[in-house]
Amino acid sequence: MRYWFGGTPADWTFSVAPGSDTPLLTGGVIVTFWTDQVGGVQHTDLLDDSGQPITSVISGDGLTAPKGTIPRFQGPPDVTGMWADAGAGERFWMPATNFGDALDAHLGADDPHGTLAAARAYTDDAIARLPPPGGGTGVPGVVALESFSGATWDDKFSAALSYAAAQTYRPVIALPNGGIELSRGPYTLFDGLRLTGPLGAPEREFATRGPQCVVTVSKAPLFAMPTSVRSISMQNIQYRASGSVDWMVRETDFANGPIMSDAVFYDVGWVGFSSIMHTRHLRVSIQRMYANNGTDVQFKLGGSDNSYWLDGGSYLSGSLPPTAPAYVYFTSMSRTRVGPLYLTPQYATGFRIEGGLGGLSFDGTLLDCTGRDANTACQGSAIYIHSGQGHVFRNLWFFNTATNPAATGRAGERGHVYIKAAAKEIAFIGCQWSGGVKQTTYTPTGTPAIYCEAGVTDVQVHAPLAPNSGEKILQQAAAGALACDNPSWTITTAP
Structure with a gap:
């Protein structure tokens, strides 16, 4: 001047x-x-x-x-x-x-010598590390979503995530008792993110039968993966889709893409999503889940050392088209345990398995289409094994599946379990393929429990059961693929 x-x-x-x-x-x-x-x-x-x-x-x-x-x-x-x-x-x-x-x-002037800017930055950082006003839940380490400022739930959710991410020891963000809607995703997951509904309230109920904490997701996926994320935890929340939306942005690179590790999802519900989770997992646990009304592959997962649905009470169904790969699609999944999930694979296949170095083990999983007719039951195989080795299936239940394999559009598919040429070293132990004496089934007569395509080797079937007049048929395209230790079962060869 x-x-x-x-x-x-x-x-x-x-x-x-x-x-x-x-x-x-x-x-x-x-x-x-x-x-x-x-x-x-x-x-x-x-x-x-x-x-x-x-x-x-x-x-x-x-x-x-x-x-x-x-x-x-x-x-x-x-x-x-x-x-x-x-x-x-x-x-x-x-x-x-x-x-x-x-x-x-x-x-x-506000800051004539530039010293106040540094002071403000320091103060803002200190304030960010304080619990929000009125945020006390009465539980150490827990902050309530309602306590954060904002005109919308998205404003509050964004503020809560920013606050939690700034803490050395991440607090648990407690969502309210009731319903909220989030539409400004995707929010990027971060290490140590912890979300919960009201403490001690599982959310495995059907949509109209008692949910306590409901998060409606609309317009865009709620979450996205960073390059990698570790130690996240979610429990006691039921997520619901409004319209055609994924719960999380789908990852497509299962060779070098992002990895979620050491994460826990417990007593969580997902209702109506196009997909729930497509990503790589390492030491991830999903337990006591309720997932229903999905419209595309719900879980596409690769990785190792995971635990899925081991703690009982998990349920999965939806309305996937018969041509969808499966409700659960494992790609290069190894050293992973799958427990007693009750899966009603309406229209589409229940599990698809591709690749894997061994150690993928199922125990007590139920693939059951009770109450579904010839058009709504699982049209193709309940389990479609594309490739890989070292897969073990113990105490599984199959009922009313493979009602119309041609509807899948996959050439040659047949049987409750279909195994393609690139698979080998597979064991079925104590599995049951139920007939229709006590319940109506639309599985065509003569459908084999297991069918092995030409090229499959070393499929071992131990102590199979066929209650309720189920058919005791195992089938292979070329001799030598299958072995069974129950002489009452028939192994046929049919290209």
Whole structure:
């Protein structure tokens, strides 16, 4: 800025006659301005009182201004004082007349020296680490979603996630008793994220039979994977889809894509989603789940060392088309245990298995289409084994599946379990293929419990059962694929 000079009671030009000490007002004197008392550079970027450029000023001549007065003018930008030279061989210091005003404005500014910005940043960070006002749930380490500020649930959810992510020890975010809607996803998962519904309230119920904490997801997936994420936990929440939406952004790279590790999903419900989770897992646990009304592959998972549905009470169904790969699609899944999930594979196949180095083990899983007719029951095989080795199936239950394998569009598919050529080293132990004496089944007569495509090797069937007049048939495209230790079962060869 430019500062003002001159025009004050101290700004005059005088002369003194030789031999006299009496000063006389002198007008019409040209005054120039300099950077230094001696030498230096002349200031020539000046403006007169009306804003016109000048290089010097002339003191009043007694006609247009009082005699000897130095008129008001502006100095160069950001110059607060200059040395004035009236041609008498001496220069005198002339300070700006409004410098005090500028100083007052400076001192009154929010942050005149830039020190407050750092203080604010420090304070903001400290505030972010404090529990929100009124956020006390009465439980150490738990903060209530309702306590965060925001006009919408998305505002509150975003604030809660930001707060939790900033903490060294992540708190549990408790969702409310009742329903909320979130539509501004996807929110990126982060290490240590912990979400819960009201404490101690499982959410495995059907949609109209008692859910306590319901999160409706609309417009976009709720979550997305970062490059990797570890140690997340969700429990006691029922998520519901509004419209065609995925619960989480689908990952497609199962060779090098993101990995979720050491995560736990317990007493969680998913209702009506196009898909629930497509990603790689390492040491992930999903227990006591309720998932229903899905419309596409619900879980597409790869990885190892996982535990799925081991703690009983898990349920999965939906309305996938017969041509969908499966409700649960394992790709390169190894050293993983699958428990007593009750899966009603309406229309589509229950499990599809591709690849794997061994150790994929099922125990007590039920694939049951009770109450479904020929068109709504599982049309193709309940389990479709595309490839891999070392898969073990123990104590599984099959009923009313493989009602119309042609509907899947997969050539050659037949049997409750269909095994393709690239698979080997597979064991079935104590599994049951129930008939229709006690319940109606639409599985065509002559359907084998297991069918092995040409090229399959070393499929071992131990102690199979066929209650309720089930058919005791095992089938292979080429001899030698199957072995069974129950002589009442028939192994047929049919290309």
